[in-house]
Amino acid sequence: MSLPPFKSAGMLTLGVELELMLLEPHTFELSAGALNLLELMRMHADKRFFFCPEITQTMIEYNSGVHGRWHELLDELRAMRSYLLPLVDECGLRISGGGTHAFRNWHEQAFFPKERYLNLGEKYGYLSKQFTVFGMHVHVGVGGDGDRAIELIRSVSPWIPLLIALSVASPFQEGADTGFACSRLHSLTSFPYSGAMPAFADWAECRDYIDGLTGLGIVGGIKDFYWDIRPKPEYGTVEFRIFDTPLTVEIAAGLAGLVQLMCAYYLARPAPPPLYDVYPYNRFQACRYGLAGEMVDPWTGERAGYLDNARALLDRLTPLAREFDAAKVLHVYRDKLEPGLSQADHQRAVAAAGDLPRLMRWQADCFASGVVASDGQTR
Template identity: 25%
Template sequence: MTKKRSLGVEEEFLVVDLETRRLTPLAQAMLDRLPEEGFAAELQRSVVETNSTPLEDLADVRAEIVRLRQALVAAGEPLGVGVIASGTTPLAGVEGFTISPGERYQYLSDSYQFLAQEQLICGAQVHVEIDDRDVAVLAAQRVEPWLPVLLALSASSPYWQDADTGYASSRALAWQRWPTAGPVGPFKNAEEYDQTADDLVASGVIEDRGMVYFDIRLSAHVPTVELRVCDSCPLADDVVLLAGLFRALITRESEAVLNGEPPKGEERLALLRAANWRAARSGLEDDLLSPITSRPSSAPQVITWMLDDLRPALEEIGDWELVSELADEALRRGSSASRQRGALAQNGRPQDAVDLLLRETRMA
């Protein structure tokens, strides 16, 4: 059996008032009730982040995600606040748009103006262990055509400033406005990647390498490659599904690089951007673009084909049974975006969509 690469998960959560269901800038008050390890502030005072410890087994990853979420819930309840894991919120509120204190956050606000001031979006990031940076750069580019499918599975942000955007992931569109967001490469090796990162810093457009926001990027500090396209997911199982699929992709493509195998398809930037847009628009409820042919098919067809294609890697890692089961459940439920719209449609109350997100986020 192939050695399981360790995984780490970062999740961002929106902090909401349990009475009004609107955003509230009380993230720091929650953090004051939590240990420093595993929890952090974000750019907006109504957003809080969790960071899991690196783990190998997906069941352990899930347990860690649930543990961190339950700690957030416990810290928030005495303050009258809760957390929702979604890309955006059905109910915003003026108080939600408040920049956190600190030099870095002030720099972001001063430099990027409305991009930072409107950065009221939350994502789920997955880090996968990989020691060889040259292999990591090449594998990341081979994995990139598959990322829109992962975005579709995570889509949880249909609303922006109290209105339905018509998209399953409005967060994905908002995120792409940042100057270094988007596809990675093309790079031949880690040296080219690092030189580009250094050149971006030298340009003055970003302050440091931490602001290189490629859809999939190499860590500047630890030997990992990071998935950055996904919305925050209210259900912990969906985060585990994304982690398992991403690890399988990185594992397979890293081995293909080492074996000198050519990529399955030619990466074309325009089609990759189109696939990302399609995933943000559709979620799981409409067509996606095939990672290989760039032709439209229903989301269930694309995801089923992706699972079949990844099955040898998933079986070798030992994740096939769990990942395939979680994928089936995700397709049966539909996207979080669709579930939120359904909750709101019942009585026309956006509060009901927030309540759904609160329940799903705290589910064990």
């Protein structure tokens, strides 16, 4: 099946997908409650919010509406949270953000009974159950132009590792500190067609590449390409897929606003192709160390810490802040950069004594309250 035409969508519109984990409220293990929770939502029939299943039964996904500004998205996400929390409680669950569950066992996961997910389980075996990790995807509209989408991906791709460093929230897996600030992305890199998208010249080359592999039966469509950033023709967007699910919806909306500003900047000022192939190194540094890592400039070869690069990015985006009502986003990130603490740093501080159930309870409290309590207090 060929890709659909690139849909007409608003320029620089914004939307997110949030993958959320379902927790047992006493042990804070993952809980296979998706079927019951989604059925309860169906009975409530609230058309304002769209939830859907994910690959295993211990997770659900929220798809936002389309917005012009980050604060409109924030209003929706807060309303979604207010709607969701009582339903989760009624199902005897807690819900959490974060990119990984700290002590989940992959072999205990059960696939959601949907044909696509059962087929993925058959195709990828144990990798599919290890895919019980939690991410946020940010969609930005490109005005219905596939060539513009490819140009934008080419311009922003060198800065994807910086976005990873700003959003890391998955230091624990399988009951251990992985040593990485973002371990979630390694659950994706085992799949074929993951990591950086090839450097296509235009939309036609990208479309022919995907259609060719689809025609060979190697992939079923663009959903089987787990690139860090990819075009999404049926939505008319560019999709950023590198974020750990944030601990709060407030952080989620802020990250989406930052992505929107970056896209606005590079749509107006397309970047030349990089001179050096440093993306894998920069991506590894971001996943391993977060903001404490270093980044090699893909045009000059110069090295600088992610903190310095983040400050330079915020300075670059400042002139656009008024146009997109995003001055608060930049202010929040400037404040975060002063101590240089990431979400992963806070998670490690809470789990310093090795109490991983306490960490998961804290993460659920963060999601419910909208506050990342730096002292690790739980309710």
